[in-house]
Amino acid sequence: MAQVSPTLLAVEDLGVRFRSPDGDITALAGVSFRIEVGETLCLLGESGSGKTVTMRALIRLLPRTAQIVGRVTLDGIDVLGLNQKGLTAIRGSKVSMIFQDPMSALDPVFTVGQQIAEKLRTHEQLTRRQSRTRTIELLDLVHVPEPQHRIDAYPHELSGGLRQRVMIALALACRPKLLLADEPTTALDATVQIQILLLLRELQRKMGMATIIVTHDVGVACELADRIAVMYAGRFVETGAVRDVIAAPLHPYTSGLLRSTVHGGVKTKALRPIPGAPPDLSELPAGCPFAPRCAAAAPPCRERPPPLVKVGTDREAYCHFVVAS
Numbered sequence: 001m002a003q004v005s006p007t008l009l010a011v012e013d014l015g016v017r018f019r020s021p022d023g024d025i026t027a028l029a030g031v032s033f034r035i036e037v038g039e040t041l042c043l044l045g046e047s048g049s050g051k052t053v054t055m056r057a058l059i060r061l062l063p064r065t066a067q068i069v070g071r072v073t074l075d076g077i078d079v080l081g082l083n084q085k086g087l088t089a090i091r092g093s094k095v096s097m098i099f100q101d102p103m104s105a106l107d108p109v110f111t112v113g114q115q116i117a118e119k120l121r122t123h124e125q126l127t128r129r130q131s132r133t134r135t136i137e138l139l140d141l142v143h144v145p146e147p148q149h150r151i152d153a154y155p156h157e158l159s160g161g162l163r164q165r166v167m168i169a170l171a172l173a174c175r176p177k178l179l180l181a182d183e184p185t186t187a188l189d190a191t192v193q194i195q196i197l198l199l200l201r202e203l204q205r206k207m208g209m210a211t212i213i214v215t216h217d218v219g220v221a222c223e224l225a226d227r228i229a230v231m232y233a234g235r236f237v238e239t240g241a242v243r244d245v246i247a248a249p250l251h252p253y254t255s256g257l258l259r260s261t262v263h264g265g266v267k268t269k270a271l272r273p274i275p276g277a278p279p280d281l282s283e284l285p286a287g288c289p290f291a292p293r294c295a296a297a298a299p300p301c302r303e304r305p306p307p308l309v310k311v312g313t314d315r316e317a318y319c320h321f322v323v324a325s
Contacts, residue, residue, distance in 0.1 A: 006037055008210045010034050011032055011071070015028050015031070035178065040225045050231050051231055052214060100182045103155060106170075112158070116138060164188060165199070227239065232253050233281065
């Protein structure tokens with residue numbers, strides 16, 4: 001009998017509302033999913049679709065104007081119920097995050113070695129000598145050349161690719177069970193992007209981590225993920241295994257993304273961008289948020305929210321015209 005991997009992360013009806021003088025804005029609504037041990041999920045969608053807000057909500061790394069609702073359970077821990085001390089304890093040890101821009105995420109007044117060592121001393125109570133030795137090992141793990149010398153470099157002394165490798169080493173310092181990667185290759189050139197993607201895949205398999213990666217690049221999703229969750233206007237519109245979603249998308253928005261971006265399936269086809277722009281989250285339409293941009297929209301799409309439709313055992317889509325099976 002095949003073994004079923006235990007659930008590491010369970011997210012139920014996650015929502016985020018930002019308070020402002022001009023009125024509240026719902027940036028995330030009704031997001032639910034699970035991550036098994038060792039699994040990789042990709043959040044795919046345009047800028048502003050809610051991908052980064054989802055990631056930051058999982059570890060409550062949002063401004064005070066944000067109100068988070070729902071339930072987030074990580075390795076049996078109710079994350080939304082933790083106090084600040086409890087949050088500090090799990091950040092870095094059970095879950096770590098690789099941020100989009102390593103130059104702004106790394107502290108410019110400390111060496112990269114000091115920043116990694118501080119995390120090790122905080123979570124693993126290592127001595128200075130032990131933390132320095134472990135830091136060199138981590139830099140070597142992420143293929144930083146001459147780690148015994150780079151450990152004393154400041155962020156501005158490193159290239160973009162090396163800074164991103166340092167960010168990965170920092171995220172992996174305490175062997176987290178869940179790694180969150182927020183567009184980790186956005187600011188890098190094409191060659192370095194490939195290197196970082198291959199490194200992430202190697203480390204994920206070597207360390208057995210579950211991973212959630214945010215991207216708007218279909219190629220990145222195909223390279224790294226087991227499953228894809230397509231996001232639009234702060235909601236999941238389609239989820240499923242990578243191969244199934246890429247080969248036969250269920251939601252019109254997913255189809256539009258695939259037609260408008262370069263990936264293996266469109267090498268000989270003309271790109272067709274999605275018309276229009278994502279909606280204003282403070283003024284969402286009454287029906288399907290994608291209806292104003294959807295060529296297949298009909299009256300029901302504009303009148304009421306789409307239902308959740310389950311297709312097979314592991315695919316879901318929110319659309320009036322997807323047929324359940």
